[in-house]
Amino acid sequence: MSTNARQSPAPQPGILDIAPYVAGKAHVEGANKVTKLSSNENPLGPSPAAKEAVRAAAETLELYPSSDHATLREAIGETYGLDPARIICGAGSDEVIAFLCYAYAGPGTEVIHTEHGFAMYAISARAAGATPVEVAEKERHTDPATILAAVTEATRLIFIANPNNPTGTMIPLAEIEALAKALPPTCLLVIDGAYAEYLEGYDGGAALVEAHPNVVMTRTFSKIYGLGALRIGWGYASAEIIDVLNRIRGPFNVSAPALAAAEAAIADQSYIESCRAANAKWRTWLTAELRALGLATDDAHANFVVPHFASAAEAEACDAYIQQHGFIVRRITGYKMPTALRITVGDELACRRIASLIGDFLKENR
Numbered sequence: 001m002s003t004n005a006r007q008s009p010a011p012q013p014g015i016l017d018i019a020p021y022v023a024g025k026a027h028v029e030g031a032n033k034v035t036k037l038s039s040n041e042n043p044l045g046p047s048p049a050a051k052e053a054v055r056a057a058a059e060t061l062e063l064y065p066s067s068d069h070a071t072l073r074e075a076i077g078e079t080y081g082l083d084p085a086r087i088i089c090g091a092g093s094d095e096v097i098a099f100l101c102y103a104y105a106g107p108g109t110e111v112i113h114t115e116h117g118f119a120m121y122a123i124s125a126r127a128a129g130a131t132p133v134e135v136a137e138k139e140r141h142t143d144p145a146t147i148l149a150a151v152t153e154a155t156r157l158i159f160i161a162n163p164n165n166p167t168g169t170m171i172p173l174a175e176i177e178a179l180a181k182a183l184p185p186t187c188l189l190v191i192d193g194a195y196a197e198y199l200e201g202y203d204g205g206a207a208l209v210e211a212h213p214n215v216v217m218t219r220t221f222s223k224i225y226g227l228g229a230l231r232i233g234w235g236y237a238s239a240e241i242i243d244v245l246n247r248i249r250g251p252f253n254v255s256a257p258a259l260a261a262a263e264a265a266i267a268d269q270s271y272i273e274s275c276r277a278a279n280a281k282w283r284t285w286l287t288a289e290l291r292a293l294g295l296a297t298d299d300a301h302a303n304f305v306v307p308h309f310a311s312a313a314e315a316e317a318c319d320a321y322i323q324q325h326g327f328i329v330r331r332i333t334g335y336k337m338p339t340a341l342r343i344t345v346g347d348e349l350a351c352r353r354i355a356s357l358i359g360d361f362l363k364e365n366r
Contacts, residue, residue, distance in 0.1 A: 046226035093233030105130035
């Protein structure tokens, strides 16, 4: 019997080299209910105003959303003191990162990211045909000197998350500015400010964008604003860069419910302040508890903490123990941190319970 086997067309070079992004685990086999502390979501959820905006948007789902996102860009500009004309909105900041790679990288070029940097930097670089270049961090902190040493004539983009995910560490903006000044004119420096709102008075790099035409800032509504399910983020750059990115942006890349929710959420800054205060309180508490258990834990500047265990085996065993008790945290072996767990800062009950579980595990196994 003959078969008509047909070979699929080959993808573009580099696509099959991409390791698919693995999201934080959301379910535990056999468990009816779990507390998820694996994806850095806001345990308090979005502003009630944002929820109401989504309900209202459901009445006109037959209509296309705004293509220019003007109303949301105006709201972002008013809240953060930025020029709305230099803001671009995307389906999460992931999409803005992808736009940058498509527009400025490509075959024969390089995109720099740090060893513990967000996985989408390398994925987006490869998707655009560029070569991702990983540089070392210094004790889990971004090291501008090491980044600069890795820059070549082929370098087109450098991605720095500040605060960084998954380490939670950050470096002074003065160090990032010095790097921006030292870069060749063919290279863009992208500051990922996904967690910027968790720091009182921190602009996420906006002032550097104003001062240096080779700096871009990305932001998201997925974290403190609690809109992860709606996929909406934004970027800020020079007018020239925003013009380039808009040329490859789809006309309706952000849904109407997402736009409405984001506009309502950003207008409710009193709610964001309360989320920031709650996160700071329980992040500080959880860090102190983990250190008291003998676990090295870096100072964290976002909405998660990262305790380091004695070995990869101990971290894995602790993760399994936690899951048995209905809690999910994040293994970060894929980020070259096999001895660590990343734990989202939950509400008071979740923080107290996760600290207790880790303490019980250590008592039983050390």
